[in-house]
Amino acid sequence: MLKPLTDKQTKPNIKPSIFSLELHELEAWLTDIREPKFRGKQIFEWLYKKRVSSFEEMTNLPTGLREKLEKDFYIKPLKEVVRQESADGTIKFLFELQDGYSIETVLMRHEYGNSICVTTQVGCRLGCTFCASTLGGLKRNLQAGEIVAQVLQVQRALDVTEERVSSVVVMGIGEPFDNYEGLMSFLKIINHDLGLNIGARHITISTSGVVPYIYKFADEGMQINFAISLHAPNTETRSRLMPVNRMYPLNELMDSIRYYIKKTGRRVTFEYGLFGKVNDTVEHANELADLIKDIKCHVNLIPVNYVPERDYVRTPKTQIFKFLETLTSRGINATIRREQGHDIDAACGQLRAKERKEETR
Ligand code: SAH
Numbered sequence: 001m002l003k004p005l006t007d008k009q010t011k012p013n014i015k016p017s018i019f020s021l022e023l024h025e026l027e028a029w030l031t032d033i034r035e036p037k038f039r040g041k042q043i044f045e046w047l048y049k050k051r052v053s054s055f056e057e058m059t060n061l062p063t064g065l066r067e068k069l070e071k072d073f074y075i076k077p078l079k080e081v082v083r084q085e086s087a088d089g090t091i092k093f094l095f096e097l098q099d100g101y102s103i104e105t106v107l108m109r110h111e112y113g114n115s116i117c118v119t120t121q122v123g124c125r126l127g128c129t130f131c132a133s134t135l136g137g138l139k140r141n142l143q144a145g146e147i148v149a150q151v152l153q154v155q156r157a158l159d160v161t162e163e164r165v166s167s168v169v170v171m172g173i174g175e176p177f178d179n180y181e182g183l184m185s186f187l188k189i190i191n192h193d194l195g196l197n198i199g200a201r202h203i204t205i206s207t208s209g210v211v212p213y214i215y216k217f218a219d220e221g222m223q224i225n226f227a228i229s230l231h232a233p234n235t236e237t238r239s240r241l242m243p244v245n246r247m248y249p250l251n252e253l254m255d256s257i258r259y260y261i262k263k264t265g266r267r268v269t270f271e272y273g274l275f276g277k278v279n280d281t282v283e284h285a286n287e288l289a290d291l292i293k294d295i296k297c298h299v300n301l302i303p304v305n306y307v308p309e310r311d312y313v314r315t316p317k318t319q320i321f322k323f324l325e326t327l328t329s330r331g332i333n334a335t336i337r338r339e340q341g342h343d344i345d346a347a348c349g350q351l352r353a354k355e356r357k358e359e360t361r
Helices: 023-032 039-049 063-072 144-159 176-191 211-220 235-241 250-264 282-292 317-329 350-355
Strands: 079-085 091-096 102-110 113-117 121-123 138-141 165-170 203-207 225-229 268-274 297-303 334-336
Touching: 023 039, 079 350, 091 144, 091 350, 102 144, 102 350, 113 144, 138 176, 144 165, 144 176, 165 176, 176 203, 176 211, 203 211, 211 250, 225 250, 235 250, 250 268, 250 282, 268 317, 282 297, 282 317, 297 317, 317 334
Parallel strands: 113 165, 165 203, 203 225, 225 268, 268 297, 297 334
Antiparallel strands: 079 091, 091 102, 102 113, 121 138
């Protein structure tokens, strides 16, 4: 079992973000301070439609209410400390939080729209042996509002050209299910029609396989796309790559995924990073096909991103195609993930690790 997070990790000593509140929570706060409920919608409109960055700008609210908001909540935009633009249009942001920690957010441009990859935790405690996000462990969970603020900040950058964030992937730094409550509020706020109004089918979350939360998530009945970082065709290899597998072994993980599919009727995506000689042979592909043949899924093959602190090697292109062909010939739906932002440290945690050595040691 993962140990419960400490108070310092879940309740950092910082001002609550106004963007953490779902509409009904904002309305409850208003009721508490004897303000009319309809102010909730007005505030939401200022936050998400007009995208103001101070309470002062909310000119249709009484001054007293603006002062109360100011006293109780944090509204300042995330501070952009680094912006890296790739030749392919990908932009990676390093943002600084109220308490000085830093997080990464990535904007990817596709023909079908703008997609953004958000971070859910400062660091990560799951210790996947190939991942840069886990260097330095977990500092703290993000408040829901700090995840929302990432989308808002990128949306502000896109406002200049009248573009829109059209999809969101929760695949940045951190394990989303390790910050379950924050994640759920985040999803509800960006999905809300008075919030950022991003459709559930345009949102994808990815987990390393924290099994109890897969059951919980299945029961939420959300139409959100769901991905699992599988990375191995058997439990021994998976434990080697991902220590979380020692807590929630592969057979338990697969059971929870079957439950999810049964409950939601949706298919899942398996992310499978190809790590030279570790999990990338034709035998591995056949073993993988055996493992998932009865599961409604799609496999996303990811050529490994080299992380200097980690010593995995990339699988040669011809070998990647052989792996893909083996899966396809076995009737498994699979594609190779297109790489973006390769020239700008765009893989999880790479930019933060480079820029903030003291945070990730
Ligand atoms: N903690 C969640 C969310 C992160 S998603 C999860 O594990 O799913 C980011 C994806 O990139 C995950 O599939 C992760 O395993 C993968 N990843 C991390 N480091 C990588 C690397 N160096 N090369 C390729 N994929 C990597």
